[in-house]
Amino acid sequence: MLLDADGGVVEKDAFLSSIWPNEDIGEANITQHIFMLRSMLDDPDGRACIITVAGKGYRLGTPVERKVGLVMRGLCERCNRPLGMSDDARICSYECTFCAECALSFENICPNCGGELVARPRRNSAP
Numbered sequence: 365m366l367l368d369a370d371g372g373v374v375e376k377d378a379f380l381s382s383i384w385p386n387e388d389i390g391e392a393n394i395t396q397h398i399f400m401l402r403s404m405l406d407d408p409d410g411r412a413c414i415i416t417v418a419g420k421g422y423r424l425g426t427p428v429e430r431k432v433g434l435v436m437r438g439l440c441e442r443c444n445r446p447l448g449m450s451d452d453a454r455i456c457s458y459e460c461t462f463c464a465e466c467a468l469s470f471e472n473i474c475p476n477c478g479g480e481l482v483a484r485p486r487r488n489s490a491p
């Protein structure tokens with residue numbers, strides 16, 4: 365629910381009515397669940413993932429990135445060779461993208477992040 369609200373406040377009543385619709389569970393229960401979620405999610409350096417909005421409810425404290433699929437970059441970052449969806453390309457885990465030749469010249473180590481460059485899955489025409 366917090367993810368769906370995308371940084372907006374989720375009111376306590378909303379939690380109660382959608383998670384425990386037929387039970388009189390009380391706010392202390394929500395507090396307890398939020399406490400457990402926090403202990404799983406909060407950053408080691410102290411940034412709160414879930415923020416209490418006094419008198420209302422809770423919201424996410426950190427932006428959440430949602431991804432669907434790879435970013436299919438159209439050019440080699442080094443030599444600017446065009447790379448089609450079905451061409452042989454190499455990517456690192458951050459999606460830095462190179463043609464196979466450039467990747468080979470770096471011995472398949474990404475020059476930006478030092479990570480491994482692997483073959484990018486080819487994509488056929490849009491589904």
Ligand SMILES: [Zn+2]
Nearest residue numbers: 440443463466
């Ligand atoms: Zn290249």
Ligand SMILES: [Zn+2]
Nearest residue numbers: 456460474477
């Ligand atoms: Zn990289």
